[in-house]
Amino acid sequence: MSKIQMRTPLVEMDGDEMTRVIWKMIKDELLLPYIDLKTEYYDLGLVHRDETDDQVTLDSAEATRKYGVAVKCATITPNKARVEEYHLKKMYKSPNGTIRAALDGTVFRAPILVRGIEPYVRTWTRPIVMARHAYGDVYKNTEIRAEGPGRAELIFTAEDGTVTRKTIHDFKGAGIIQGIHNTDASIEGFARSCFAYALDARMDLWFSTKDTISKTYDANFRDIFERVYETEFKEAFDAAGLEYFYTLIDDAVARVIRSEGGFVWALKNYDGDVMSDMMATSFGSLAMMTSILVSPDGIYEYEAAHGTVQRHYYKYLKGESTSTNSVATIYAWTGALRKRGELDELPELVHFADALDRSVLGTIEDGKMTGDLALISTLPKVEKLDTEGFIKAVRERLEREL
Numbered sequence: 001m002s003k004i005q006m007r008t009p010l011v012e013m014d015g016d017e018m019t020r021v022i023w024k025m026i027k028d029e030l031l032l033p034y035i036d037l038k039t040e041y042y043d044l045g046l047v048h049r050d051e052t053d054d055q056v057t058l059d060s061a062e063a064t065r066k067y068g069v070a071v072k073c074a075t076i077t078p079n080k081a082r083v084e085e086y087h088l089k090k091m092y093k094s095p096n097g098t099i100r101a102a103l104d105g106t107v108f109r110a111p112i113l114v115r116g117i118e119p120y121v122r123t124w125t126r127p128i129v130m131a132r133h134a135y136g137d138v139y140k141n142t143e144i145r146a147e148g149p150g151r152a153e154l155i156f157t158a159e160d161g162t163v164t165r166k167t168i169h170d171f172k173g174a175g176i177i178q179g180i181h182n183t184d185a186s187i188e189g190f191a192r193s194c195f196a197y198a199l200d201a202r203m204d205l206w207f208s209t210k211d212t213i214s215k216t217y218d219a220n221f222r223d224i225f226e227r228v229y230e231t232e233f234k235e236a237f238d239a240a241g242l243e244y245f246y247t248l249i250d251d252a253v254a255r256v257i258r259s260e261g262g263f264v265w266a267l268k269n270y271d272g273d274v275m276s277d278m279m280a281t282s283f284g285s286l287a288m289m290t291s292i293l294v295s296p297d298g299i300y301e302y303e304a305a306h307g308t309v310q311r312h313y314y315k316y317l318k319g320e321s322t323s324t325n326s327v328a329t330i331y332a333w334t335g336a337l338r339k340r341g342e343l344d345e346l347p348e349l350v351h352f353a354d355a356l357d358r359s360v361l362g363t364i365e366d367g368k369m370t371g372d373l374a375l376i377s378t379l380p381k382v383e384k385l386d387t388e389g390f391i392k393a394v395r396e397r398l399e400r401e402l
């Protein structure tokens with residue numbers, strides 16, 4: 001059988017620890033035997049980030065802008081312990097943060113549903129994709145602790161010198177004050193990414209804020225979404241039979257639980273932070289969750305939602321057996337290959353990505369899975385495989401699929 005040819009390279013961002021180990025296994029076992037894999041390789045492993053003073057991260061983001069599709073391995077975000085462990089020149093910023101800032105994107109997280117791993121909410125038969133705005137609000141706040149009585153004011157000085165001033169509170173005693181902001185440009189980008197993703201995935205879009213209480217701030221989010229929808233997406237949504245649905249966040253929470261899934265749920269930064277952890281857990285496992293960064297101008301970066309699985313890596317280094325789930329990382333690859341195939345009109349590449357996804361699901365449905373899933377599986381007969389054993393089992397199944 002001849003290998004599938006690619007036209008445009010994928011931007012490949014290698015990473016750290018156990019996920020770096022898995023990365024190589026996936027390429028060797030599941031990709032290279034079947035695809036004449038074209039990638040532009042960037043090593044975002046912490047050692048190489050340090051060697052290049054983190055320039056490699058910026059370069060990889062630049063390459064993603066150029067080619068349009070990237071696949072990323074999980075990476076270490078250094079803290080104090082990592083600076084010592086790796087003798088780093090400095091405490092580099094999170095690569096995901098750097099790449100997100102460069103692409104001005106929105107992060108979409110989707111559960112991978114498979115028979116035998118049941119969501120805690122029985123009615124959810126289709127995925128719910130979380131879309132989290134990744135700029136501003138409480139993540140870029142300014143806070144003051146008032147140590148005693150006094151007046152807190154909100155002041156905006158326009159470029160022409162006009163001043164708008166409002167009293168926040170007249171303190172009778174000590175208290176706390178917080179200033180937050182967002183920009184129309186960022187919210188518009190967020191809205192556009194959400195509508196574009198929903199259209200691409202053929203899913204309805206839900207958006208919710210607390211606009212009954214926040215009549216200017218949250219209402220601004222609601223209004224921008226409405227405007228972007230009416231002027232840029234309504235026609236395409238109608239044609240595809242899709243719906244855009246705005247509701248108050250309290251109402252949305254209740255409806256999400258009663259729903260059967262099958263929609264994208266867009267949320268402001270903090271709401272999305274909190275809700276996506278709840279949703280990931282409700283669907284079963286962080287290792288069964290994909291994560292895609294989509295920029296408003298249609299650039300895609302695929303990754304797993306989990307980290308570098310440090311605890312397993314230390315066992316691996318000691319030569320002990322590990323059972324690390326590679327599903328989300330395999331799906332990052334198939335997501336990127338499928339998107340590349342669609343953009344370059346390479347149906348064979350799209351078919352391959354579909355076949356590999358089916359092989360992964362089929363392997364798990366046959367009862368062959370890693371330890372994290374074996375613990376929660378509802379299948380009657382389950383075989384717990386080690387890290388490599390699972391990838392090999394997927395390969396066997398893939399051979400049959402192809």
Ligand code: NAP
Nearest residue numbers: 074075076077287305306307308309310311324325326372
């Ligand atoms: P983690 O790597 O997500 O792992 C936390 C725990 O979750 C693991 O110890 C393991 O539980 C379980 N787990 C996660 N992924 C798994 C998988 N694929 N298969 C089986 N079990 C899995 O988070 P962390 O240990 O807090 O962070 C490690 C490093 O990852 C940190 O340096 C952090 O900066 C980085 N990180 C990177 C990203 C990213 O690049 N996107 C995201 C988050 C964190 P058990 O130990 O109980 O088996």
Ligand code: MG
Nearest residue numbers: 272273274277
């Ligand atoms: Mg969080």
